[in-house]
Amino acid sequence: MSTATETPARHTVRREATLSPAQGVWLVAEREIGGKLRSRSFLISTAILLIIALGGILWSGFQASTAGTIEIAATADVAGNLPDVDALEVTEVADRAEAEALVADGTVEAALLADGDSPTGVRVLAEREAPDALVSLLSVAPTIELLDPEADGEGPMRYVLGLVFGIVFMMAAVSFGSPITMSVIEEKQTRVIEILLSAIPARVMLAGKVLGNAMLAFGQILLLIAVAVIGLVLTGQTEFLQGLGAPIVWFAVFFVFGFLLLAAMFAAAGSLVSRQEDSGPTLTPVMWLTMIPYFLVLFLGENPVAMAVMSYVPFSAPVAMPIRLFFGDALWWEPLVSLVIMLASCVVVIALGAKIYENSLLRMGARVKLSDALRG
Template identity: 50%
Template sequence: MSTGQAQTRTDSAFPAAPRFIDSVGLVAGREISSRMRSKSFLISTGILMLAVLASVVLGSVFGGQTDVPKVAVIGSASSAVEGNAALEPVGVTDQAEGEQLLRDGEVEAIVAPAASDPLGIVVIGLDQAPNDVVQAMAVYPSVELLEPAAVDPGLAYLVAFGFGIVFFMSALTFGSTIASSVVEEKQTRVVEILLSTVSARALLTGKVVGNSVLAFGQILAIAVLALLGLMLTGQRVLLGGLGSSVVWFVVFFAIGFVMLAALFAAAAALVSRVEDVGTVTMPVMMLVMIPYFLVIFFNDNPTVLAIMSYVPFSAPVGMPMRVFLGTAEWWEPILSLVILIATTALAVLLGERIYRNSLLKTGARVKLGEALRG
């Protein structure tokens, strides 16, 4: 047998190692398929979708209750109601006809002329004072604001709460999943088998990519569902102001989650027991929780929001909120996104180094300095 024939047989007996991109695809596919088969993941996603849809529908129901009260108007009293958009007048010939409509529930009150009243009219109710009619007929002085708010404070709070809770829940859920997966593989020594086939870099990249695809898909589905709900329920005013901020939120979240996913995986690689995951991932969890509380409590503070929009860990909620409020210049989201991308690249490099140097070290918790030095 010639040397060339022996070399050919040796090469065929030991196939070449898979390429990096193929290894990443295999690991990412494994992460996605395992999550998609999880009933808890599917149920939690369904509940989240229903909660978003319910909030949009309820907002339409309670916000769309603009039916003006009907009032029976007698004779010259019509001048007190004409031009009042808050009341719908129903003309009647006499008070008896008006009283019949009031008893039948067709109108909420009767507006009749009264010579003894200083205003020349009287409002008649059925069994209690028709306060909504009286308030609609009341005369109020003009009000001017020195610094009018561009967005209703109540609406701003709801939008801030929505951005905050979606970012908090998605990042925490998928980040914890990555951390648990890393420790379980290390504790059961499955990682030793995996590393005989793929590199540590490919394993980490696959985990981050797989879970990032799931998180991004969930966020995108929430955004599409919310925008469609606003469109179908006729809330086009809110849709016009919310559309661009939702798009920026999706973009910022997609990049920001990659950063957090790498940090969750790196932190989890430092320990060898599932019981210790909470301790090492607590700093990363704080990076997720702090932006949530800041945007909830300081959504009306432009200084805090401006700082949040440039800090990478809070930019996914801070900058979209400023876009919604109209306080961000056109170039600010772009600059903030560049800072976030640079920080994400650095976090991925450091996370990969910690992950690679700690993955095969079992027993006591690996010190961060040791993991960085290798």
């Protein structure tokens, strides 16, 4: 009897030994990727995200190209003296009567007529209110000298970049990180985890889950970058694209390690509970670590000291450092140092996450305390 019992055990050990850690990691990663790619909701949401991104860029480019264009009518003598700017679309008219007719039927916003009594030699004819942009264009302005012309408009651009990078990072982390938590909880709740652990070690399983979701998240980021490049090229914003090239590359690099950092925490959070309704207390701290850096970059984007500090903090570096690089605020070595800190943080957090995950997977029932999970 004892011999019959021991033989299958030895056979089981030999079967487990045939699956290398690398094969186990890829097996779990392939399962995660396949599950997502077979999900219609995932494919539809990704397509909608790409369409919204492309549509937003095309619309902003169209708005930028048409914004400020004023359609006016002008007599030949006035039209010849107008400044040669893209903001004015001029229709020449023979006399005042023709100009009044175009203004009255809404063909043009205003008309310009010669007036010797006006300081500018021009009279603006409008239906109810003269366009402010036209009045400003015709007004005599004092000479203006800017001490720092390159800083003009940086504030709104910093906000926009913080919004874009922050939303992309936060949405990807939540979209691909929280399912890791739910997957781990589901495996514990259905007791499937006990079967899986008989074939695949816990750390290998964790690595596979993180790798699979990281590949999906990074693939989605690459698709978004490709769509953004196409949109910027189609709208003629190549100058902006050239300046954004290096920050986008750094964002992609930081995103990979930032996601690995958070993914390990999401998995560890899921392993502490056995029911999805109990996941709130363990999942909330990870969600806060995902969202707080995004809001800090938005609110403190114009504070150079705060941005410099946040570009070295692992949870905010993927957003803060690319913005500093875009505006030339960071020296060439700063992203490298920040990346080293990120890598070291990844090693520490993933090691702790793996320990929590490994020590909590088979603990069913009540929520496992963090201190107990770390002690094992």
